[in-house]
Amino acid sequence: MAMETDVLIIGAGPAGLAAAFELASRGLEVTLVDESAAAGGQLVQQTQLIRSLPAPFQPMRGFALAEALTKRLAALPVRYLLGHRMIGLYRDGSVGVADEANVFPLKARKIVVATGAAENAVPFPKWTLPGIITIGAAQTLINRDFVRPGKHAVIVGSSDFAVDVALQLADVGVNIKAVVERQSALLARDAEKVAQLKQSGIPTYVNAAVKEARGKGEVAEIDIQLSERVITEHVDLVCLDGGRSPVLEACYQLGCSFGYQQELGGWLPQYNKRLQTDREDVFLAGNAAGISTQGVVLATGMIAGVSVCEALRVIGGEEAERLRSALWKELEVLETTLFPEVWQARLRHMDNFGNPLLKEQFIS
Amino acid sequence: MHIKHHPVLGKRLSETVTFYFQDQPYTAYRGQTVAAALMANGIKKLGLSRKLLQPRGLFCARGRCCSCYMTVNGEDHVRTCLIKVEEGMKVYPNLEDPEVTNDGHGD
Numbered sequence: 001m002a003m004e005t006d007v008l009i010i011g012a013g014p015a016g017l018a019a020a021f022e023l024a025s026r027g028l029e030v031t032l033v034d035e036s037a038a039a040g041g042q043l044v045q046q047t048q049l050i051r052s053l054p055a056p057f058q059p060m061r062g063f064a065l066a067e068a069l070t071k072r073l074a075a076l077p078v079r080y081l082l083g084h085r086m087i088g089l090y091r092d093g094s095v096g097v098a099d100e101a102n103v104f105p106l107k108a109r110k111i112v113v114a115t116g117a118a119e120n121a122v123p124f125p126k127w128t129l130p131g132i133i134t135i136g137a138a139q140t141l142i143n144r145d146f147v148r149p150g151k152h153a154v155i156v157g158s159s160d161f162a163v164d165v166a167l168q169l170a171d172v173g174v175n176i177k178a179v180v181e182r183q184s185a186l187l188a189r190d191a192e193k194v195a196q197l198k199q200s201g202i203p204t205y206v207n208a209a210v211k212e213a214r215g216k217g218e219v220a221e222i223d224i225q226l227s228e229r230v231i232t233e234h235v236d237l238v239c240l241d242g243g244r245s246p247v248l249e250a251c252y253q254l255g256c257s258f259g260y261q262q263e264l265g266g267w268l269p270q271y272n273k274r275l276q277t278d279r280e281d282v283f284l285a286g287n288a289a290g291i292s293t294q295g296v297v298l299a300t301g302m303i304a305g306v307s308v309c310e311a312l313r314v315i316g317g318e319e320a321e322r323l324r325s326a327l328w329k330e331l332e333v334l335e336t337t338l339f340p341e342v343w344q345a346r347l348r349h350m351d352n353f354g355n356p357l358l359k360e361q362f363i364s
Numbered sequence: 365m366h367i368k369h370h371p372v373l374g375k376r377l378s379e380t381v382t383f384y385f386q387d388q389p390y391t392a393y394r395g396q397t398v399a400a401a402l403m404a405n406g407i408k409k410l411g412l413s414r415k416l417l418q419p420r421g422l423f424c425a426r427g428r429c430c431s432c433y434m435t436v437n438g439e440d441h442v443r444t445c446l447i448k449v450e451e452g453m454k455v456y457p458n459l460e461d462p463e464v465t466n467d468g469h470g471d
Contacts, residue, residue, distance in 0.1 A: 037446070118426065119426075128418060130421025131421060133422060133424070134423060136426065137422060137423060142370075144397075145396045145404075146396070
């Protein structure tokens with residue numbers, strides 16, 4: 001049972017959905033593969049207002065954005081394979097897709113990898129105790145599953161995302177005992193959010209680190225090393241904000257080359273201004289092309305979509321170039337507003353396209 | 365604990381389902397994942413690690429960390445943060461490596 005499609009998009013999050021619109025609205029048949037049961041990626045459980053988005057989007061909450069992105073695909077030639085995973089490649093270049101019971105080949109003219117990012121752990125003694133979860137998991141539990149993951153919590157880390165989730169946890173009745181930051185100041189760049197956190201009365205500790213967690217079968221206590229003393233908090237929930245790294249398995253399997261940019265999340269596939277990898281039929285979008293904000297994630301999806309349209313000769317080179325340069329300008333504004341160092345890393349990464357650090361490492 | 369009235373999303377939980385953890389009945393709501401339904405019922409320890417036999421629970425809720433593997437309806441190593449709870453579902457912790465039988469699949 002071989003399935004055929006013009007463009008296979010791996011990942012039905014914001015980047016994949018944005019790319020799908022560029023492709024399907026120009027008549028290409030698109031297939032989206034995602035292991036989740038619903039499209040929208042992590043937006044589905046984001047209740048915070050997302051302010052900076054590329055045109056044509058207005059500021060809206062994450063779950064509303066997920067709905068808007070899927071709704072405009074409704075009448076277009078888009079096939080969803082939800083609850084499906086890419087698990088490998090066939091000799092003829094077809095992608096192996098599994099639905100937990102069966103595996104089948106999917107033959108695509110072009111592939112867009114939009115696999116997003118995964119959260120990093122923050123290791124300390126006993127960090128694996130149940131009740132210690134990622135900040136993203138905490139948000140998923142309260143906003144997707146409608147479950148309060150604990151009564152008394154400590155948040156480890158202070159990015160914009162961590163502050164957002166700390167406030168959301170407090171809103172559903174979780175007592176946040178502390179926000180602990182290793183650096184000398186909170187990392188969140190959104191001044192309004194930081195002010196909200198301060199107003200909420202949640203203690204914030206900078207120059208502080210978790211020394212150890214304790215508990216029998218689940219977390220019960222956590223020791224926090226402050227500059228001159230150690231405090232112990234009694235908790236049933238610890239949320240770790242260790243930052244995020246691109247999800248790369250699909251790119252390993254597809255044989256893309258890699259470079260390293262700390263600011264973009266570490267290792268990531270090399271790509272050019274078309275968001276095209278050195279495997280010419282493979283394009284990238286979203287956090288898989290470097291960790292950034294939701295607005296940038298959408299813009300990269302649009303750029304990848306336009307580039308694939310050009311590669312499949314659905315639009316001409318001149319038009320593609322015009323659309324792409326407008327999108328890159330918009331992306332630059334979105335990225336430099338809060339994270340100029342990420343934009344600089346992105347430019348460096350693209351400059352290194354011809355000189356990857358890892359090439360043909362994963363072909364066995 | 366279930367969130368009956370969400371400050372932003374309002375009331376979303378409506379249809380209850382009964383599922384079984386170690387043969388004991390628990391109440392969850394349709395649409396919740398198995399791992400979340402267990403946490404709502406105060407169950408955080410979902411199994412033991414394979415090598416050191418240390419307690420493990422939900423960690424990433426994204427299907428990546430594999431910390432929430434459980435046995436669901438007779439199937440071992442199910443990522444319970446990704447699958448939805450269903451009426452009558454039988455859930456057991458993974459306390460050791462599953463017995464791998466070779467029935468000709470996956471060769």
